[in-house]
Amino acid sequence: xxxxxxxxxxxxxxxxxxxxxxxxxxxxxxxxxxxxxxxxxxxxxxxxxxxxxxxxxxxxxxxxxxxxxxxxxxxxxxxxxxxxxxxxxxxxxxxxxxxxxxxxxxxxxxxxxxxxxxxxxxxxxxxxxxxxxxxxxxxxxxxxxxxxxxxxxxxxxxxxxxxxxxxxxxxxxxxxxxxxxxx
Numbered sequence: 552x553x554x555x556x557x558x559x560x561x562x563x564x565x566x567x568x569x570x571x572x573x574x575x576x577x578x579x580x581x582x583x584x585x586x587x588x589x590x591x592x593x594x595x596x597x598x599x600x601x602x603x604x605x606x607x608x609x610x611x612x613x614x615x616x617x618x619x620x621x622x623x624x625x626x627x628x629x630x631x632x633x634x635x636x637x638x639x640x641x642x643x644x645x646x647x648x649x650x651x652x653x654x655x656x657x658x659x660x661x662x663x664x665x666x667x668x669x670x671x672x673x674x675x676x677x678x679x680x681x682x683x684x685x686x687x688x689x690x691x692x693x694x695x696x697x698x699x700x701x702x703x704x705x706x707x708x709x710x711x712x713x714x715x716x717x718x719x720x721x722x723x724x725x726x727x728x729x730x731x732x733x734x
Contacts, residue, residue, distance in 0.1 A: 593620045595704070597733035598630065607639030612646075618654065618733055626654040632670055644674040646721065648691075662706045662731075664697040672721055691721040699731065706731040 596617050603610035611634065618628030634646035648670030655663045670691050678684040692714060699708020707730050715725030 590619075594618070595620065595626075595733035597704075597731065601634075609635065609637045611635045616650075616652070616733075618652065624656050626656075628652045628654070632668070640677055640679070642674055642676045644672065646670050646672050656701065660701055662699045662701040662708065664695070664699070664708075664710065664731075666693075666695040666697070666710065668693040668695065670721065689719075691719070693720070693722075695727070697729065699729070704733050 594617055596615070598615040599612070600614075601610065601612035612632070613634075614630060614632045616628055616630030618626040620626045628651070630650040630652060632646065632648050632650065634644075636642075636644040636646070648668065650666055650668040652664060652666040657663065668691075671688070672691055673686070673688050675686045676682070676684060693712045694714045695710040695712050697708055697710030699706040707728075709726060709728050712720065712722070712725045712727075714720075715722075
């Protein structure tokens with residue numbers, strides 16, 4: 552990682568910390584009025600399911616998550632990720648891991664997010680004429696900073712992996728669109 556990338560990561564963390572602490576000070580005022588102390592009333596569940604099937608290709612993913620609404624502006628949560636990807640006569644890949652997420656809603660329609668994702672990638676390549684069979688196992692870390700438009704329980708937006716590396720990252724691009732739903 553070069554100095555410019557490290558500098559961008561620290562700048563991003565600094566902005567997130569400022570947002571969190573400014574929201575925390577506002578939360579102190581709000582919590583004095585809010586008398587509901589039931590933990591489960593502030594928890595929302597969501598996640599994602601994915602299925603892609605084609606000619607000799609299979610992609611299945613399950614990504615459950617939960618967030619805790621600290622106050623009307625800030626939510627923190629955790630997620631799990633499980634995936635299977637296969638290309639017939641080429642490879643089978645399993646992806647599993649977890650993530651931590653912080654959501655900040657400075658106004659009800661705008662949602663800013665920071666998500667740290669750590670996943671294990673286990674890929675087995677089948678032998679062919681040009682190469683022997685082999686496997687590749689590694690941990691992939693991503694730090695996504697995102698923004699989206701929020702209406703009700705649904706947010707549509709994009710996120711960017713500030714740790715993206717063309718040679719090592721799991722995904723093909725640092726930018727990813729998303730649809731986030733919590734019930």
